[in-house]
Amino acid sequence: MSDTVITVENLGKKYIIGHQKQEKYTALRDVITNGVKSIFTPNSQNQNSQEEFWALNDISFEIKQGDRVGIIGRNGAGKSTLLKVLSRITEPTKGQIKIKGRVASLLEVGTGFHPELTGRENIFLNGAILGMGKIEIKKKFDEIVAFAEVEKFLDTPVKRYSSGMYVRLAFAVAAHLEPEILVVDEVLAVGDAAFQKKCLGKMQDVANKEGKTVLFVSHNMGTVQQLCTSSIFLDRGQVVTFDNVEQVVAKYLHFTSIETSTQTNLKRTGNKKIIFKDFYTSDRSGKFSNIFSMGDDIYINFTLYFQEIIKEPVVAIQIKNHLNEQFAHLINLDDDFHIKPINKGDFNQIKVKIPKVFLSPSQYILELWVGENMNIACDYIYDCMSIEIIQSNKIKRLTPYPSHLKIFLNSEWEQIA
Amino acid sequence: MISNPPELIIEAGRTERQYWQDLWRYRELFYFLAWRDILVRYKQTIIGMAWALIRPFLTMVVFTVIFGKIAKLPTEGDAPYAIMVFAAMLPWQFFSNSLSGCSNSLITNANLVSKVYFPRLIVPTSAVVVSFVDFMISGMILLGLMIWYNFVPSWRIITLPLFISIAFAASMGVGLWLASLNVQYRDFRYVVPFIIQFGLYISPVGFSSNVVSEQWRLLYSLNPMVGVIDGFRWAILGGESNLYLPGFLLSLALVLVLLFSGISYFRKMERTFADVI
Numbered sequence: 034m035s036d037t038v039i040t041v042e043n044l045g046k047k048y049i050i051g052h053q054k055q056e057k058y059t060a061l062r063d064v065i066t067n068g069v070k071s072i073f074t075p076n077s078q079n080q081n082s083q084e085e086f087w088a089l090n091d092i093s094f095e096i097k098q099g100d101r102v103g104i105i106g107r108n109g110a111g112k113s114t115l116l117k118v119l120s121r122i123t124e125p126t127k128g129q130i131k132i133k134g135r136v137a138s139l140l141e142v143g144t145g146f147h148p149e150l151t152g153r154e155n156i157f158l159n160g161a162i163l164g165m166g167k168i169e170i171k172k173k174f175d176e177i178v179a180f181a182e183v184e185k186f187l188d189t190p191v192k193r194y195s196s197g198m199y200v201r202l203a204f205a206v207a208a209h210l211e212p213e214i215l216v217v218d219e220v221l222a223v224g225d226a227a228f229q230k231k232c233l234g235k236m237q238d239v240a241n242k243e244g245k246t247v248l249f250v251s252h253n254m255g256t257v258q259q260l261c262t263s264s265i266f267l268d269r270g271q272v273v274t275f276d277n278v279e280q281v282v283a284k285y286l287h288f289t290s291i292e293t294s295t296q297t298n299l300k301r302t303g304n305k306k307i308i309f310k311d312f313y314t315s316d317r318s319g320k321f322s323n324i325f326s327m328g329d330d331i332y333i334n335f336t337l338y339f340q341e342i343i344k345e346p347v348v349a350i351q352i353k354n355h356l357n358e359q360f361a362h363l364i365n366l367d368d369d370f371h372i373k374p375i376n377k378g379d380f381n382q383i384k385v386k387i388p389k390v391f392l393s394p395s396q397y398i399l400e401l402w403v404g405e406n407m408n409i410a411c412d413y414i415y416d417c418m419s420i421e422i423i424q425s426n427k428i429k430r431l432t433p434y435p436s437h438l439k440i441f442l443n444s445e446w447e448q449i450a
Numbered sequence: 451m452i453s454n455p456p457e458l459i460i461e462a463g464r465t466e467r468q469y470w471q472d473l474w475r476y477r478e479l480f481y482f483l484a485w486r487d488i489l490v491r492y493k494q495t496i497i498g499m500a501w502a503l504i505r506p507f508l509t510m511v512v513f514t515v516i517f518g519k520i521a522k523l524p525t526e527g528d529a530p531y532a533i534m535v536f537a538a539m540l541p542w543q544f545f546s547n548s549l550s551g552c553s554n555s556l557i558t559n560a561n562l563v564s565k566v567y568f569p570r571l572i573v574p575t576s577a578v579v580v581s582f583v584d585f586m587i588s589g590m591i592l593l594g595l596m597i598w599y600n601f602v603p604s605w606r607i608i609t610l611p612l613f614i615s616i617a618f619a620a621s622m623g624v625g626l627w628l629a630s631l632n633v634q635y636r637d638f639r640y641v642v643p644f645i646i647q648f649g650l651y652i653s654p655v656g657f658s659s660n661v662v663s664e665q666w667r668l669l670y671s672l673n674p675m676v677g678v679i680d681g682f683r684w685a686i687l688g689g690e691s692n693l694y695l696p697g698f699l700l701s702l703a704l705v706l707v708l709l710f711s712g713i714s715y716f717r718k719m720e721r722t723f724a725d726v727i
Contacts, residue, residue, distance in 0.1 A: 048725065061637040121460060121567040123724040130460040136567075144565040147486055149493045154486075161482035162566055164475075190493075 037133075038214060038246050039096040039119070044128035046089040046114055046270075088114040090270040092128070101240045101247045103261035103278060105254070105285050111270040112250045113218055116140060119248065120216050134213030134246075137164060141218070143203035148192035152183055152202055155191055159206045173209045180235070181205035201228055208235045214246045215239060230433055236260060254282050254324070255394040255423045259433055286324045286421055300415040307346055307403050307411040310336040310380070314399070314420055319384075323418070326425035327394065327434070327441055333385040333418075335401060339374045346372050346411070349402040350385065354395060360439070363387070391441040393434050394424045469717075473569045483559075483576035487551075488583055502587040506543055510536050510591070513656040523657045527689040530599045536592050537686040538655045538679045541617045544585040545624075545675055546646045551577035552625025553632045553642045560727045570720045571713075574629040578621050592686070604688030613681035616705055620674050623708030630719040633727050654679050659694070667697050674708065677701020 089111045096102055104112050117123045119130065120138030145162040146155050156177055160170040170177075178184055181202040183194075191199055217236070237260060240247045251257050257264060257278060264281035266273040266288075273288070274281050312335035316322045325331055333350060352361040363385070365372060372381060399418040404410045424434050434441060458468065492498040510532060517523045518531035525531045555577040556563055556570070563570065596603070632638040653675040654662070662670050670676055677698045684693040 061635040064635070117724065118460070122564065124721045125460060125462050127462050132458040132460070136458075138567065140565045141561075145562050147490060149490045150486065154489065158482050158486050161479050162562060162568065164568070167478055 036098040037095050038098050039094075039133075039248075040129075040131040041095070041119075042093050042129045044089055044092040044115075044118065044130060045087060045126050046111075046118055046123070047126040048086045048088055050084050050086045087270050089118065089125070092267075092270070092272050094265060094272060094275050096246060096248070098246060099240075099244045100263060101249065101261045103257035103264040103281075104248060104250045104267060105252070105257060105264060105281065106267035106273075109269075110267040112267055113140070114270075115267065116216050116218050116248065116250060132214065135164075136214045136216060137207075137210045137212035138216040139163075139207045139210075139218065140216075142200050142207070146191055146199070146203060149190055151190055152187045152194070155202065156206055159203065163207060163210055164212075165210060169211075177202075177205045177209050180208065180231075197228070204228075204232055208232065208239070211243075212245070214248070216248045218250045219252065227435070230435060233260065233433055254286065254396075254421055255433070255436075258282055258423055283324055287321070299417055301412060302415075303403075303410040303412040304405075305412060306339075306341040306343055306405065308338050308340065309401050309403065309412050309414060309417075310338050312336075312401055312414070312417060314418055323420045325390065325420060325422055326427055327391055327422055328389050328425075328427040328443075331387045331390050331420065333387070333399065335383055337372065337374075337379075337381045337383065337403060339377060339379045339381070342374055342377055343405050343411070345406065346374075347404050347407055348372065348383070349404075351400040351402065352392075353398050353400070355398065360392065360397065390422065391443065392422050393436065393438045393441055394422050395436060396421050469569060473571060476568045476572060479568055479572050480576050480579060483572065484579040484583070487576070487580045491580075499587065502584050503591060506536075506539055506588045507591050509543075510539050513539070517656040521657075523661060526658045526660065526683055526687055529687040529689065530595075530601065533592070533595050533599060533601055534658060534683065534687060535656060536595055537683045538653075540585060540588055540592060541613070541678050541682050542650065542653060542655045542675065543588060544581050544617055545621050545678070546649065547581035547584055548578045548621035548625050549628060549646060550642055551581055552621070553628035553638055556629050556633050556723065556727065557636075557639075563727050564724045570723055571626075571716065574625050574716075575622070578618065578625060581621065582618070603686055606685045606688045610682070610685045613678060613685055616681060616702060617678045619709045620678055620705045623705060623710075623712040624674075626712035626716040627708070630716045630723075633719065633723055649673075649675065658683070667694055668700065671697030671700045672704065674701050674704045677705070 092111075092115070104115065106112050114123075116138060117140070118125050119132070120136055120140070122138070122140075143159070145159050147158065150158065156174065157167070157170055161167070165173075178187065181198075181204075183198050183202050186194065186198065191202070194202070215236075233256065236247065236249070239245050240260070247260070249257065249260055261278045263276065264278040265275045266281050266285050268288075274284055312333070313321050314323050315332045315334055317330060317332065319332070319334065337346070337348070347364055347366065349362060349364045351359060352363075353359045372383070374381060397420050398416050399420065400413070400415055401417055402410060402413045428434065428441065492501065495501065497504075513535045514532045517535070518525070525534045552574040555573045559573050562568075563573070595601070628638055628642055632642075650656075653673055659667075659670065659676060659680055671694070678701065680693055680698060680701075
């Protein structure tokens with residue numbers, strides 16, 4: 034097809050990882066001593082101390098003109114290696130990539146910035162490194178400075194910049210590149226919320242208005258969903274799914290949550306008179322789900338197993354974020370709900386509905402607690418479930434909801450005069 | 451919208467035909483990297499660029515005193531000893547600065563090498579360009595010396611650009627070898643200062659290569675810098691300074707071998723730079 038801009042076929046990238054050898058780099062000494070050793074011991078032990086590691090293993094996909102593709106996967110899945118190979122920083126071990134058009138990659142913010150140089154000098158230097166010509170940079174200079182909001186400090190060495198200014202300037206230069214294909218690795222994770230929003234907006238502009246192809250790596254599912262049309266889910270160097278973004282993100286979250294729920298090493302405390310079993314979050318139908326739109330109803334399902342009869346047990350659910358900040362605490366007594374076991378060995382299956390959750394888009398962690406009363410814990414499972422809240426069309430604004438905000442409040446607007 | 455963009459194919463072990471085109475496309479980066487290094491070098495110094503003059507000048511004074519006055523070695527023809535020393539100091543400083551700059555260039559730019567694509571050849575080349583700027587600045591001292599001693603060079607001075615390009619080739623050749631070896635084996639970080647220190651004494655910098663007896667002359671020319679320095683003296687001193695032709699040609703051949711093998715070795719190693727650096 035004519036509008037395919039990137040074709041990847043059976044791509045593989047192999048690294049040799051050494052064991053036992055602790056040196057970070059090869060020293061000539063080792064090459065010589067190993068060489069001498071291998072003369073005396075023909076079946077050298079060398080082979081054993083090295084292991085092949087396929088960071089990318091037999092990857093194939095096609096990307097079309099104007100696609101915005103999010104690449105997701107856990108740490109070490111091969112996302113960054115894929116970007117490095119695509120942007121020609123490192124060579125593949127096997128396979129082939131065909132690319133039509135100029136590729137600009139932004140794998141790190143501020144690559145090539147020199148701390149001693151002033152902001153002005155660094156704009157030129159960084160631009161040249163990223164592949165812009167001097168004339169092109171001059172033309173965009175004002176735009177870059179305005180975007181970065183550093184007018185006042187243009188002639189100050191960047192080593193005296195605040196880290197925020199530094200990042201803003203670096204992103205601004207990169208954002209004004211005009212390649213046909215833009216490759217971006219998790220660079221939006223830096224800067225404050227307002228700037229992140231600005232960056233995201235800029236990237237959306239690049240993709241929407243200019244019809245550029247964008248490849249974007251992120252761990253933030255919300256961002257991926259907003260920015261991308263399709264997504265590649267990588268795991269252990271292989272493509273798990275390549276589909277439209279909603280499906281891939283859902284699959285990814287499902288995949289990671291299964292991994293965590295099957296974890297047997299969840300931290301638990303308590304006297305075990307009552308224990309939790311089969312806990313999961315779901316949608317209304319009871320089908321497992323851990324990705325919710327803002328304003329969705331969230332259902333939490335669990336079973337209580339009574340090893341002893343406790344008359345008035347209290348169940349608590351705690352919601353916190355990944356920084357361990359607590360957001361909410363719910364107990365059955367809030368709803369005047371009483372749990373009534375009849376026999377020892379009973380299983381009480383319970384469903385909790387939390388209607389219209391307007392937490393802002395992010396990842397949240399749930400904890401379950403059950404006690405004989407408010408004070409004596411029977412079973413407390415730390416960090417037992419995680420959910421992701423994403424922005425959807427339930428809120429009408431088109432821009433991302435600022436991530437530093439904690440909750441969203443519904444508001445009703447009317448003109449009265 | 452995009453009218454038939456060129457298709458780029460990335461494959462294992464493929465020597466991209468585009469490499470030299472890319473080198474041309476990124477030509478401004480040569481300038482920018484060199485410009486950065488020059489700008490940065492004299493930041494937060496009081497006398498700034500004057501350092502580029504003071505260092506070679508003092509070395510020249512020391513050499514003139516030790517070899518010319520104390521050891522009483524002969525000069526070439528009737529040229530003042532100081533000028534003879536300086537005619538050799540120029541290419542030698544260029545060579546040694548290039549060597550140390552080149553060999554460390556990839557390591558000091560490791561963040562660039564592992565995060566951005568551009569033809570890697572640019573990095574060591576701009577290190578040589580930086581030394582070349584120093585070379586031009588030091589050249590002013592030579593002019594000053596000529597005026598001081600009332601020394602008028604002969605027509606041969608117009609051949610100087612030829613010898614400068616040989617010096618360039620020698621610096622690039624050895625520099626590329628060291629740069630690519632240094633990425634893989636950091637031992638060369640320690641080897642290079644030694645080569646430079648040692649090279650100063652086995653190259654005819656402080657003395658004329660006529661001091662070396664005739665039967666050793668050809669062997670002596672195995673040091674590529676011998677040919678370069680002799681060439682510089684021949685061009686600058688004029689008059690009775692003679693070029694030992696077989697030796698010069700041997701040096702020249704060696705320089706070319708170093709240059710081309712250096713480029714091809716660098717190109718071969720370049721592919722794995724990002725992985726091993």
